Amino acid sequence: MTELRRRPSLASIAAELGVSTATVSNTYNRPERVSADVRGKVLAAAAKQGYAGPDPAARQLRRGRTDTVGLLLPAEIGYAFRDPATAAFLEGLAGACAQASQNLLLVCSPAGDDDGTQVAHAVVDGFVIYGVAADDPRVRRVAERAGPCVVVDAPLEMAGADWVGPDDGAASRVLAETLIASGHRRIGVISYSLGGSPYSGAAESGRVDRVPGSAALQRIGGIRAALSAGGVGELPVEERPENSAAAGADALHALLTRRPDLTAVCALSDVLAFGALTAARQRGLRIPHDLTVTGFDDVPEAARAGLTTVAQPHIEKGRIAGQLLFSQGPSRAPRRHTLQTVLQMRATSGPPRAANPLH
Amino acid sequence: MTELRRRPSLASIAAELGVSTATVSNTYNRPERVSADVRGKVLAAAAKQGYAGPDPAARQLRRGRTDTVGLLLPAEIGYAFRDPATAAFLEGLAGACAQASQNLLLVCSPAGDDDGTQVAHAVVDGFVIYGVAADDPRVRRVAERAGPCVVVDAPLEMAGADWVGPDDGAASRVLAETLIASGHRRIGVISYSLGGSPYSGAAESGRVDRVPGSAALQRIGGIRAALSAGGVGELPVEERPENSAAAGADALHALLTRRPDLTAVCALSDVLAFGALTAARQRGLRIPHDLTVTGFDDVPEAARAGLTTVAQPHIEKGRIAGQLLFSQGPSRAPRRHTLQTVLQMRATSGPPRAANPLH
DNA sequence: CGATATTTTGCTACCGTTACCAGTGTAACC
DNA sequence: GGTTACACTGGTAACGGTAGCAAAATATCG
Numbered sequence: 001m002t003e004l005r006r007r008p009s010l011a012s013i014a015a016e017l018g019v020s021t022a023t024v025s026n027t028y029n030r031p032e033r034v035s036a037d038v039r040g041k042v043l044a045a046a047a048k049q050g051y052a053g054p055d056p057a058a059r060q061l062r063r064g065r066t067d068t069v070g071l072l073l074p075a076e077i078g079y080a081f082r083d084p085a086t087a088a089f090l091e092g093l094a095g096a097c098a099q100a101s102q103n104l105l106l107v108c109s110p111a112g113d114d115d116g117t118q119v120a121h122a123v124v125d126g127f128v129i130y131g132v133a134a135d136d137p138r139v140r141r142v143a144e145r146a147g148p149c150v151v152v153d154a155p156l157e158m159a160g161a162d163w164v165g166p167d168d169g170a171a172s173r174v175l176a177e178t179l180i181a182s183g184h185r186r187i188g189v190i191s192y193s194l195g196g197s198p199y200s201g202a203a204e205s206g207r208v209d210r211v212p213g214s215a216a217l218q219r220i221g222g223i224r225a226a227l228s229a230g231g232v233g234e235l236p237v238e239e240r241p242e243n244s245a246a247a248g249a250d251a252l253h254a255l256l257t258r259r260p261d262l263t264a265v266c267a268l269s270d271v272l273a274f275g276a277l278t279a280a281r282q283r284g285l286r287i288p289h290d291l292t293v294t295g296f297d298d299v300p301e302a303a304r305a306g307l308t309t310v311a312q313p314h315i316e317k318g319r320i321a322g323q324l325l326f327s328q329g330p331s332r333a334p335r336r337h338t339l340q341t342v343l344q345m346r347a348t349s350g351p352p353r354a355a356n357p358l359h
Numbered sequence: 360m361t362e363l364r365r366r367p368s369l370a371s372i373a374a375e376l377g378v379s380t381a382t383v384s385n386t387y388n389r390p391e392r393v394s395a396d397v398r399g400k401v402l403a404a405a406a407k408q409g410y411a412g413p414d415p416a417a418r419q420l421r422r423g424r425t426d427t428v429g430l431l432l433p434a435e436i437g438y439a440f441r442d443p444a445t446a447a448f449l450e451g452l453a454g455a456c457a458q459a460s461q462n463l464l465l466v467c468s469p470a471g472d473d474d475g476t477q478v479a480h481a482v483v484d485g486f487v488i489y490g491v492a493a494d495d496p497r498v499r500r501v502a503e504r505a506g507p508c509v510v511v512d513a514p515l516e517m518a519g520a521d522w523v524g525p526d527d528g529a530a531s532r533v534l535a536e537t538l539i540a541s542g543h544r545r546i547g548v549i550s551y552s553l554g555g556s557p558y559s560g561a562a563e564s565g566r567v568d569r570v571p572g573s574a575a576l577q578r579i580g581g582i583r584a585a586l587s588a589g590g591v592g593e594l595p596v597e598e599r600p601e602n603s604a605a606a607g608a609d610a611l612h613a614l615l616t617r618r619p620d621l622t623a624v625c626a627l628s629d630v631l632a633f634g635a636l637t638a639a640r641q642r643g644l645r646i647p648h649d650l651t652v653t654g655f656d657d658v659p660e661a662a663r664a665g666l667t668t669v670a671q672p673h674i675e676k677g678r679i680a681g682q683l684l685f686s687q688g689p690s691r692a693p694r695r696h697t698l699q700t701v702l703q704m705r706a707t708s709g710p711p712r713a714a715n716p717l718h
Numbered sequence: 719c720g721a722t723a724t725t726t727t728g729c730t731a732c733c734g735t736t737a738c739c740a741g742t743g744t745a746a747c748c
Numbered sequence: 749g750g751t752t753a754c755a756c757t758g759g760t761a762a763c764g765g766t767a768g769c770a771a772a773a774t775a776t777c778g
């Protein structure tokens with residue numbers, strides 16, 4: 001008799017009870033506006049029909065609000081979970097979301113098809129963009145969408161977007177200045193992707209001199225600034241498309257093969273630095289006697305490994321990104337929150353093997 | 360003149376051009392059905408009005424499909440990003456989602472308020488439940504919702520849900536048998552939360568003898584089975600509410616204080632084992648001479664630390680969870696996918712310090 | 719040139735809720 | 749008894765789109 005089973009809805013249970021859909025809706029959304037009697041009946045009928053509460057999609061359309069935050073990560077999404085710095089950021093962001101009763105939507109872009117379809121389809125109120133290079137096509141899709149946006153780390157120009165991150169340039173500059181002060185003159189850099197199409201090899205100046213579209217370029221800029229202030233010459237950069245220990249190891253070999261005279265290598269992330277350390281030891285180099293190696297991020301493992309690195313508060317970064325997003329009004333001036341960084345001098349750095357006699 | 364600015368919509372750009380909303384919709388969803396001429400005009404008008412494409416919420420309501428996967432994690436969500444095993448799982452799952460052009464929604468439950476509101480509001484087609492204990496109230500909310508579901512690791516009974524995980528009981532049993540074979544008789548366990556309300560201390564039998572509602576209980580069951588098969592007596596268990604190195608260290612101290620005669624300690628996760636190793640060394644114990652320590656998971660750090668542990672394929676686990684979810688038909692028998700585990704004997708295990716003279 | 723095939727475009731029901739406001743019924747008060 | 753107040757409940761118009769098919773426009777063909 002029951003007409004052929006459709007999915008239950010507000011209407012179907014309203015019909016069964018002979019009340020209005022509005023009453024059923026109120027039972028779920030403002031229980032205090034419905035008498036205990038009716039509420040009980042509604043809940044009973046719902047249980048009977050197997051109705052689990054208002055359909056989230058319809059509710060969102062109607063309310064114009066999703067209570068969900070979108071998160072845009074670097075294209076190869078697995079990376080986000082391999083990198084301890086990103087993981088810590090996620091921890092902070094997820095915590096902020098939980099506190100604000102928001103869910104967190106990870107935008108998963110299939111390889112290649114990066115026209116931003118996934119961004120366009122994401123049902124979210126706003127976006128957090130983490131570690132994505134300025135030229136990523138998905139960024140444009142985010143900008144087109146209405147709604148608040150927070151950019152993390154990357155130096156993106158986005159109208160109305162808030163920003164949180166460290167001062168990458170300044171922090172790197174301090175690091176390089178410290179190395180120079182301790183006598184280093186021949187310094188090299190190992191970098192993850194500088195943006196644009198994936199590239200592996202020596203980063204010629206064409207790649208490095210662009211307008212900074214990524215934190216990596218800013219860090220390189222900081223190191224260069226220190227070098228030229230110290231009257232030291234050019235800066236070899238070895239780039240790898242990904243941020244992994246394997247890439248770091250590989251890059252160190254390539255860099256030292258090309259420039260055997262380097263006394264210090266600055267990796268632009270701790271993960272790269274770990275790989276570089278492994279590779280250096282494999283080459284029989286003593287750290288830091290034969291080679292100084294530094295990282296960036298100060299992930300938990302860095303302390304254990306005694307890595308000299310630049311510390312930044314990752315969890316806090318995530319929390320602040322969330323707070324900025326949730327506190328955005330309809331239209332205000334973009335805010336920038338610069339995070340404190342601390343240079344952590346540890347065991348992988350020291351004076352160069354052949355200290356400059358002038359010092 | 361332009362009537363007071365509303366948000367642009369299909370209708371508003373259709374009105375501007377004098378075409379139908381259907382045509383505008385087709386421009387976005389089936390471009391090949393619209394002449395290049397009209398398509399161009401639509402896109403131009405859209406750009407002019409600042410329209411970024413069909414509203415995702417409306418589209419979802421209409422299509423009855425969200426192309427989004429929900430992920431339910433243990434209540435304290437930060438944990439998911441601190442634990443390398445979970446991170447690897449996420450990597451696999453996110454990869455599967457990307458391949459299937461699905462986004463991934465992390466359900467972030469605010470502390471305390473675990474009535475499952477966030478689950479009910481999640482706009483998803485299906486759910487993956489990872490490492491959640493059977494008695495978590497949010498699990499019920501998932502079960503009530505229509506749509507496919509995959510349970511990972513935990514021994515939940517959920518109608519129609521697929522399952523993927525290792526055979527925790529069997530794997531632990533093999534581990535314990537190996538320890539017994541090498542002479543150990545007095546073995547202890549360090550566990551993360553066994554489910555139920557948070558508890559810290561010696562897990563009396565009331566907690567351990569329950570019907571298994573978590574992987575931890577299954578692992579303990581496996582160890583016990585090996586012990587009783589080997590004629591060895593009871594099994595002290597030290598429980599901590601969370602899965603962290605600090606908890607592992609703390610638990611080891613408590614366990615050895617209570618039972619100084621133990622020759623082997625099985626931590627139910629690598630993370631706990633790392634903490635236990637630190638604590639053991641702090642107590643002046645030589646590993647494995649004075650104490651054998653084992654883990655579970657074989658996270659990347661385990662190999663570096665030389666930890667004896669049970670390996671399971673985390674990334675694959677995530678990938679399979681995704682594939683199971685995406686391949687669920689309207690109604691079929693639940694599938695179970697058991698993952699291969701491998702006992703990795705490394706440097707933290709060996710014969711007990713005072714080998715039984717009978718051997 | 720009429721008829722048929724092939725593109726293009728438009729019509730029109732919903733999708734399942736919720737916000738707003740208007741009712742109705744009961745209790746309290748003068 | 750007649751108001752006024754209060755507590756519930758109901759009506760209904762959106763929210764912004766999409767699918768499927770009908771209609772119109774254009775192209776193809778003998």
